[in-house]
Amino acid sequence: MAKHKIIIGILANAGGVGKTTLAVHLAYEICKRGLKVALIDLDPQRALDVFCGLSSAEVENTVVRVFDKDFDGNWPLVSAWNNPDLEICQGHPATAQVASDLVIRRRGEYVLADRLKSHPLRHDVVILDCPATIGIICENAVAAATGILIPLQLEMKSVSGVADLAQWLIGISDDLMLEPRPPVLGLVPSLYDSSRAIHRQYLQQLPEVAEQLRVKLYPQIRDSSEFKNASANGLPLQKYRPAHPACKDFKAIADDLVTLVKKGKL
Numbered sequence: 001m002a003k004h005k006i007i008i009g010i011l012a013n014a015g016g017v018g019k020t021t022l023a024v025h026l027a028y029e030i031c032k033r034g035l036k037v038a039l040i041d042l043d044p045q046r047a048l049d050v051f052c053g054l055s056s057a058e059v060e061n062t063v064v065r066v067f068d069k070d071f072d073g074n075w076p077l078v079s080a081w082n083n084p085d086l087e088i089c090q091g092h093p094a095t096a097q098v099a100s101d102l103v104i105r106r107r108g109e110y111v112l113a114d115r116l117k118s119h120p121l122r123h124d125v126v127i128l129d130c131p132a133t134i135g136i137i138c139e140n141a142v143a144a145a146t147g148i149l150i151p152l153q154l155e156m157k158s159v160s161g162v163a164d165l166a167q168w169l170i171g172i173s174d175d176l177m178l179e180p181r182p183p184v185l186g187l188v189p190s191l192y193d194s195s196r197a198i199h200r201q202y203l204q205q206l207p208e209v210a211e212q213l214r215v216k217l218y219p220q221i222r223d224s225s226e227f228k229n230a231s232a233n234g235l236p237l238q239k240y241r242p243a244h245p246a247c248k249d250f251k252a253i254a255d256d257l258v259t260l261v262k263k264g265k266l
Contacts, residue, residue, distance in 0.1 A: 006260055007116065007126040009145035009182070013165045014158055015132035018151045018190030020047040021227055022250075023129040028236040029254040031086045035124040035261060038077065040066075041091030042112075042141060043131045052080045052088055053234015062092035066115050067102070073119035081239065087123070095137065102136045109136060109176055113144040124261050134168060142169065143176050147260070149253070151188040151221075154202040159209065162187065166213050186216035188253065191223040221249040 008026075010019050020043075027037045040063060041048040049056055059065075061076045066089065077087040102108035116126070128141045142148070150165060152158040166184065173181040187210055193199050203220060210217035222245075230240035238247045 005120070005124055005126065006146045006257065007128065007144055008185070008257065009128045009130055009138075009141040009148045010151065011130045011138060011141065011148055011165070011169075012132060012151055012158075013134050013161050013168070014153075017132075017153045017158055018188075018221065019043075019132070020051055020129055021231075022149065022151050022188060022190065022221070022253075023127050024048070024051045024231075025236050025238065025247075025250045026254055026257070027080075027086055027125075027127055028238050029250045030125050030257055031083065032238070033254065033258050035258065036085045036122060038087050038089065038121050038123040038126045039080070040089040040126060040128050042095065042128055042137050043091055044093045044095040045131075046091035046093070048088055048129055049090060050234070051231045051236075054078060054080075054088065054090060057090045057092065059092050059094050062090045062094075064092050064094045064098055067095075067098045067111050069105075071115060071119075075119065075121060081235070091129075095131075099135055099137050102140070109139045110143050112140040116144055125257060134165075139172055139176065142172055142182060143178060145182040147185040148182055149185055149188055150215075151190045153191050154189055154196075154199040154206075154220075156202075159202050159205070162209060163213065166215075184213070184215045185256065186210075186218045186253070187213075188218045189220035192220035193223045218253055219249065222246050 010023050012019055023039060027039050031037045039048060065076055077089055080086045080088050130138050130141045152162055206217055224246045226241055226244055227237055230237045233240055237244055
């Protein structure tokens with residue numbers, strides 16, 4: 001069956017909601033299914049370096065080069081965990097300056113989309129780990145993406161902000177005249193602690209929120225200290241503790257993305 005590349009933006013309007021955890025573990029899970037995956041770090045905090053056990057790269061070997069006006073099509077990619085089918089385009093703090101430059105640049109919101117079109121990657125799935133602050137880098141991600149995933153914490157600020165983020169996505173898609181508009185593939189409750197009453201309460205409310213937004217609600221990703229232990233060792237949980245129950249938390253999303261690749265529906 002023919003494969004079709006999909007580009008997934010992982011977007012949230014707050015930090016600490018598990019964006020990079022979701023990006024890394026999804027990438028690993030999808031790669032296990034025999035697909036080629038690229039992770040692009042658009043966040044100046046470059047959390048992917050830590051999660052993937054990579055040394056910080058010089059600016060010319062990071063995503064900053066991709067946004068350069070003179071980009072030659074040679075994507076700065078490094079393999080993760082010695083797997084040639086899972087590659088990382090590392091982030092850099094200079095991405096913050098890139099954002100300032102894009103504001104006054106012609107087609108500044110479309111640079112990433114233009115690069116992926118003019119110099120396509122060989123991967124079946126490209127995952128964009130976006131900044132926590134909504135701005136022109138996130139606009140680039142939306143313009144490039146074929147689908148969006150929204151992780152959220154089970155806390156008031158994160159849950160109440162989902163509707164605002166969905167409205168922003170609609171608005172920016174209209175402003176950029178994106179056709180088709182990248183769909184929100186689902187909400188992903190993250191850092192769920194079943195021992196906390198407030199988490200259980202918000203989890204019960206999410207089906208109604210998802211229904212109002214007309215998006216899918218994925219099963220929750222549990223909060224576990226083993227995620228921190230794994231990232232401290234530069235590994236996904238699936239490699240660090242493959243028998244840990246939380247490894248299964250990413251299966252439903254990975255299943256859907258693999259199906260989309262095989263059906264070519266995005």
